[in-house]
Amino acid sequence: MDSLASKLVPQAVEKLIPYQSARRLGGNGHLWLNANELEDCAQYGDLSKGSNDKYNRYPDFLPHDTAAAYIKYCQQEVANLDTEIITVRGADEAIDLLVRTFCHPGKDQIIICPPTYGMYEFCADSFAVQTCKIPLTDDFQLNVEEIKQQLPNSPLLFLCSPNNPTGNSINQADIISLLEASKETTLVVIDEAYIEFSEHQSALHLMNKYPHLIIIRTLSKAFGLAAIRCGFLLADQSVMTYVNRLVAPYPIADPTAEIALKALSDDGLSLMQQQTDQLIETKQWFKQQLTYLDSILHIYDSETNFILIKFKESIDAYQQLSAQGIVTRNQAHEPALMDCVRITIGSKESMLETLNALKKLN
Incomplete structure (x- = not known):
């Protein structure tokens, strides 16, 4: 057949x-x-x-x-x-x-x-x-x-x-x-x-x-x-x-x-799993910290190495982060994702810097 x-x-x-x-x-x-x-x-x-x-x-x-x-x-x-x-x-x-x-x-x-x-x-x-x-x-x-x-x-x-x-x-x-x-x-x-x-x-x-x-x-x-x-x-x-x-x-x-x-290889797969576990831990910490920010309307669940965040309409998070040297991904071109920014999870140090930048949004 x-x-x-x-x-x-x-x-x-x-x-x-x-x-x-x-x-x-x-x-x-x-x-x-x-x-x-x-x-x-x-x-x-x-x-x-x-x-x-x-x-x-x-x-x-x-x-x-x-x-x-x-x-x-x-x-x-x-x-x-x-x-x-x-x-x-x-x-x-x-x-x-x-x-x-x-x-x-x-x-x-x-x-x-x-x-x-x-x-x-x-x-x-x-x-x-x-x-x-x-x-x-x-x-x-x-x-x-x-x-x-x-x-x-x-x-x-x-x-x-x-x-x-x-x-x-x-x-x-x-x-x-x-x-x-x-x-x-x-x-x-x-x-x-x-x-x-x-x-x-x-x-x-x-x-x-x-x-x-x-x-x-x-x-x-x-x-x-x-x-x-x-x-x-x-x-x-x-x-x-x-x-x-x-x-x-x-x-x-x-x-x-x-x-x-x-x-x-076995060693390579072990290293990948360690990296993945560490990234997920950092993501969970970062997401928890985001819940304290008034500029954010919604933090979407993530099973990836990034987080999608919806900000208040009056806040241009993408541009303000960019002005502080932090490049994220603007999702506003998608009708369902207006005022949303996608942020990749990096090292704990990178996410702490990003978090401090987000606290300055207005």
Whole structure:
């Protein structure tokens, strides 16, 4: 029986033959003369003193060791997890790949639920794909019935949980309801960039039952590796068959893969958990301190590494903080988030400075 992915994929992608890079083609031998690499070359002094001193060679087509290490990490939560995975240049590339793989330019639409991460709409716009916006409810949960009405018209539904910029997780019962409703129509993408900060269960345990569920992860947040641009796309083989056709020839640089492997080692995972626990403790302290400030109307619950705050209408918190050298994120462009500012949780010292600045708002 044809998979949902095979029904949704545009004919141009269906017919596409992936670019056959030298590493993708592979081969066996002791002389590698197939990729136009410099074999006898200078190593540029200190640049070559990492664990890999063969920077004249192209990296692996897709770093399988890194992907395998991330699957092992996920299997700590779901032991029988059965999914394929590719390493991508941050979660943003995963979003872009999915739009380019499964949407017809000038014809299709994706579904998003604002306020949410802006890259979903940006990637759709850049590929001449429409965006159907079904706003979150007043408590920042999904309007499930309205979403269901749009599923037949949409190859992709993007959900962010925990959500950016609101900070809350989506009710898993609503996710399951949508997965049931979308089996024949829509690939459901859950962006879990902030999942390590959440007490709620990941959607990983649903992947074996729902082959049209796709999960995006990243090392940018809890692992603290935003600079290396390393993320992961987890999906059923039926989905990955087509995504792999659009993957760049050498998407992940060797230094990125090396750093990612260290982060996913036992020691790296232990360090990540320590950092996460410390950040959550700092966030709880900061949130408690905020409750004493008269300038604040509401502090939203957060399962992320940031807090969303609603200030009194007369106070331009973003500008006043900026004037004191503290750069936050103004959310006023979102109709549901007027007078709201998103503040990332930093060190205890950074949050104390921010708190003292907030006390000066008027």
